Amino acid sequence: MNYDEVRAVDPDVADALEGEVERQQDTLAMIASENHVSEAVLEAQGSHLTNKYAEGYPGKRYYAGCEYADEVEELAIERAKELWGAEHVNVQPHSGTQANMGVYLAMLDAGDKILSLDLTHGGHLSHGHPANFTGQLYEVEQYHVDPETGYIDYEELDELAKEFDPDIIVSGFSAYPRAVEFETIQETAESVDALHLADIAHITGLVAAGEHPSPVGIADFVTGSTHKTIRAGRGGIIMTSKEYASDIDKAVFPGGQGGPLMHNVAGKAVGFKEALQPAFTEYAAQVVENAKTLAATLEDRGMEIVSGGTDTHLVLVDLRPSHPDLTGGEAEEALESVGLVLNANTVPGETRSAFNPSGIRAGTPALTTRGFGTEEMETVGNLIADVVDAPEDEDVLAEAAQTIDELTAAHPLYE
Numbered sequence: 001m002n003y004d005e006v007r008a009v010d011p012d013v014a015d016a017l018e019g020e021v022e023r024q025q026d027t028l029a030m031i032a033s034e035n036h037v038s039e040a041v042l043e044a045q046g047s048h049l050t051n052k053y054a055e056g057y058p059g060k061r062y063y064a065g066c067e068y069a070d071e072v073e074e075l076a077i078e079r080a081k082e083l084w085g086a087e088h089v090n091v092q093p094h095s096g097t098q099a100n101m102g103v104y105l106a107m108l109d110a111g112d113k114i115l116s117l118d119l120t121h122g123g124h125l126s127h128g129h130p131a132n133f134t135g136q137l138y139e140v141e142q143y144h145v146d147p148e149t150g151y152i153d154y155e156e157l158d159e160l161a162k163e164f165d166p167d168i169i170v171s172g173f174s175a176y177p178r179a180v181e182f183e184t185i186q187e188t189a190e191s192v193d194a195l196h197l198a199d200i201a202h203i204t205g206l207v208a209a210g211e212h213p214s215p216v217g218i219a220d221f222v223t224g225s226t227h228k229t230i231r232a233g234r235g236g237i238i239m240t241s242k243e244y245a246s247d248i249d250k251a252v253f254p255g256g257q258g259g260p261l262m263h264n265v266a267g268k269a270v271g272f273k274e275a276l277q278p279a280f281t282e283y284a285a286q287v288v289e290n291a292k293t294l295a296a297t298l299e300d301r302g303m304e305i306v307s308g309g310t311d312t313h314l315v316l317v318d319l320r321p322s323h324p325d326l327t328g329g330e331a332e333e334a335l336e337s338v339g340l341v342l343n344a345n346t347v348p349g350e351t352r353s354a355f356n357p358s359g360i361r362a363g364t365p366a367l368t369t370r371g372f373g374t375e376e377m378e379t380v381g382n383l384i385a386d387v388v389d390a391p392e393d394e395d396v397l398a399e400a401a402q403t404i405d406e407l408t409a410a411h412p413l414y415e
Contacts, residue, residue: 032363086239093236106251122176150307172199205229209284233267297381334391
């Protein structure tokens with residue numbers, strides 16, 4: 001891929017863009033929220049639709065000249081309905097957080113109550129963190145994982161719901177490796193007359209492929225990101241029933257956003273079509289199998305895996321038992337130096353700062369897209385362990401970097 005037209009106008013940006021292509025080719029992307037989209041999705045996202053303002057919805061735009069924008073958005077909506085079995089879909093949110101905002105704006109007033117998973121236990125900023133608009137506009141109480149098992153403590157959740165009397169309960173996560181019991185949470189929500197928002201930002205693709213239980217038809221609202229495990233154009237999505245359709249659409253536009261990013265909607269449409277093919281089901285299954293292999297490999301090397309394993313695409317490692325003097329930030333930095341990119345992450349019972357926490361989070365979607373199977377994941381797991389065991393040993397780092405060069409060469413991107 002080249003950027004000749006960009007280079008002719010702006011060589012500095014062209015250098016950065018080409019550098020990013022090389023970085024992605026030459027490193028292993030293991031940040032759990034990242035993936036590599038197809039060239040078809042890249043082309044759609046870079047299309048002429050970036051020029052078109054399309055405020056409103058198909059057939060009800062505020063500007064003329066939207067016939068092709070309508071066509072693309074309708075395709076994205078219909079494909080999403082087929083993928084997830086939803087009655088109503090809004091594909092305009094710019095991100096997963098914007099999708100959550102759409103639900104909150106539609107259903108809550110300032111000062112209403114949200115019950116959600118604590119960030120350090122795997123939750124997300126947009127579920128009520130004080131630094132986020134949710135924590136500033138709403139009253140928030142948070143449930144946790146069981147410190148012994150690493151699984152969500154559903155009994156605590158139920159007790160908190162009865163005490164706190166929330167207006168909405170949020171399920172979903174950014175760093176929880178186990179399947180979520182959406183039906184259990186829905187029962188709690190109904191028992192306290194609360195709404196239920198299931199945020200599947202990380203697992204949209206796994207849910208679409210049947211590799212994770214679906215909250216669609218169970219929760220009142222389902223939100224997600226469209227660029228993680230679903231591997232479509234970057235953005236967000238809201239799914240709900242016809243009962244709430246009008247409220248959700250009004251909350252997204254004009255409530256929280258102006259014109260949709262129609263080039264991103266085009267990328268969503270193309271990615272959704274790819275996800276409807278049989279090969280995607282095989283891909284999603286391999287993502288989960290690769291994560292299980294990674295978790296087992298790291299555990300065999302003496303690392304503490306939160307919850308003892310994974311049901312999803314991510315593995316969360318608590319470094320404190322095996323490497324008490326090494327922070328997640330230091331591990332992240334050492335791993336990136338050899339070409340393996342993951343992120344430091346808080347863990348249940350976190351004792352350090354969120355900016356330099358005690359754990360690391362690793363995901364398998366992007367490596368699976370590159371064609372990695374369980375054999376390669378064992379190699380990667382051992383590489384992670386080698387570097388974490390000796391983050392300042394130049395010989396170990398050099399050997400790891402060499403192996404990563406061989407892996408990336410054997411599994412090229414965008415040939």
